[in-house]
Amino acid sequence: MKKLSQLISPVDGRVYAERQYADIVQIEQALAAAAAAQAQWKRRPLSERAAFCSAAVDAMLSMKDEIIPELAWQMGRPVRFGAGELRGFEERARHMIAIAPEALAAVEPTPVAGFRRHIQREPLGTVLVVAPWNYPYLTAVNTIIPALMAGNSVILKHASQTLLVGERFAEAMRRANLPEGLFQNLVLSHLYTSVLIAPGGVQQVNFTGSVEGGKAMQNASFGGFIGMGLELGGKDPAYVRADANLEHAVENLVDGSFFNSGQSCCAVERIYVDQNIYPAFVERFADLTRQYVLGNPLDEATTLGPLVSPSAAEFVRGQIAEALAKGAKALIDPKTFPADAPGSAYLAPQVLVDVTHQMSVMREESFGPVVGIMPVASDEEAIALMNDSEFGLSASIWTQDLAAAERLGNEIDTGTVFMNRCDYLDPALAWTGVKNSGHGVTLSRLGYEHLTRAKSFHLRHEI
Known part of the structure; x- marks a missing residue:
């Protein structure tokens, strides 16, 4: 048979x-x-x-x-x-x-x-x-x-x-x-x-x-x-400069992090934000994340469905637990998402701060609804952190300075550089990656x- x-x-x-x-x-x-x-x-x-x-x-x-x-x-x-x-x-x-x-x-x-x-x-x-x-x-x-x-x-x-x-x-x-x-x-x-x-x-x-x-x-x-x-795989980064349109960056990066429950090779999985706007960015990002509705994907009210399997959800839960054990702080209370249930494929979105590159959530592909956010003091620090990865599929820069985006884009090890957008494939452009x-x-x-x-x-x- x-x-x-x-x-x-x-x-x-x-x-x-x-x-x-x-x-x-x-x-x-x-x-x-x-x-x-x-x-x-x-x-x-x-x-x-x-x-x-x-x-x-x-x-x-x-x-x-x-x-x-x-x-x-x-x-x-x-x-x-x-x-x-x-x-x-x-x-x-x-x-x-x-x-x-x-x-x-x-x-x-x-x-x-x-x-x-x-x-x-x-x-x-x-x-x-x-x-x-x-x-x-x-x-x-x-x-x-x-x-x-x-x-x-x-x-x-x-x-x-x-x-x-x-x-x-x-x-x-x-x-x-x-x-x-x-x-x-x-x-x-x-x-x-x-x-x-x-x-x-x-x-x-x-x-x-x-x-x-x-x-x-x-x-x-x-x-x-x-x-x-x-x-x-991908572990795609975003860099939000001090001159970015804050509302636009937050709205699009929340979507880029959590659409399809984060199950995208070019999902945004780590964000670096200029330290001068970091507090405001994080507050607004977490507030917008809390508006998701986790539930049955056949329900029209649902905006966040289950991960593909319970094992996929458990992997992400493990990354979150490891980060918290190493000093990270979770901004989203899973209890506010009633459908979230340990052992199931249903997982609440999570936003982590106080993260470092010693945590797997900032280095290993998550492929789930979790993102870590770090403050940076300069363009140079942001680029160094963005390149500190075995992956290089796409990266996004959020700024109102086109020349700066092009200059910084030339320094990033990636297949696609975005400015003020993310998680999108333009069929007129080559879709490719570097490294792993x-x-x-x-x-x-x-x-x-x-x-x-x-x-x-x-x-x-x-x-």
Whole structure:
């Protein structure tokens, strides 16, 4: 009997869905079908590929009413925010379709008499997308649509926590009448994911997940010269300068810290504030945090849902307890959030002060609703603390001085520098990280370069 992948809902702890894992025969069949479909797909004009992909986006959006509550059951995001993920899905998909003609256009060097020279962008073949549960539509679409636009076939392995998202993608592709085998959704165990990645299977893997997961992806591809795009963890910092618009900074940093219960690779997890405005910032930040409503994500009044699992919540509780034992002060009383229950996935948001970088909450990824806030005396101190991390995905600077933001941004070890905003992916910009936040690029025209290979033509036509 085949083993089952079970989706345990964080809403009530019950099995919400279960599916059989694919076996080796199904994997081999999927790879063969993907290769056959891709051989024909890459020959289709770009305009035809765009029509198919646009139809798939339309099909996905037509399922909105079913997707939103389904998403809440699967990973706990409140239904009042469910439409936002689909808006982001559409924004990224439409943008990547629109820029494909320019991004995939041939590169024409300076003309040389008697020669025809150019560089084409060739598809890689079959791209494996290993997607996470926390933003299951947004993260997956970053690769799926541009991979198809570039002429590749796609195999999707979605997280077990969001099994049904993979099926939604497959249904959207079916409704769009994509060629058989071009897009496939497989339910895979960790072992068989490694088998699929092993040399000869796929030509590119785009993975979003933990640092340990990224290492596993690289180990599975050893010896195969497979392209590898890795978006891994984050411990994203924010720096609030003395000249910042205080109300704007507080409102957006509270949201950037606690949206999706803090379960975002680019969530704000540590904040450094100029000592002159630190007291006012902290007071307002804590007051706004207390306004969250923790509860069942199917309830329209809920603004903070459960974490993905009780174990995830316990990890964050452990970080908070360790910080308090080392001298930190908690500004939020969990008792004011009745749904907070030790041992459950429901966890109240927490704001910590008197924190240091000797505490794990300021160094290790939390992936939950907790943030530490520290005062700083200068730009130099803030930059030093922001860079004191094994991660480097995004960082935000809150100031009214554009020149200062650009100057300080050049000193931060990060993939994206924000000014007066955070926790957002602009599809026109490259999404990338440094250090243990991974490598590779998705989105923007640079994202297409990681889904294609260069092929040079050097043709001498006058002899």
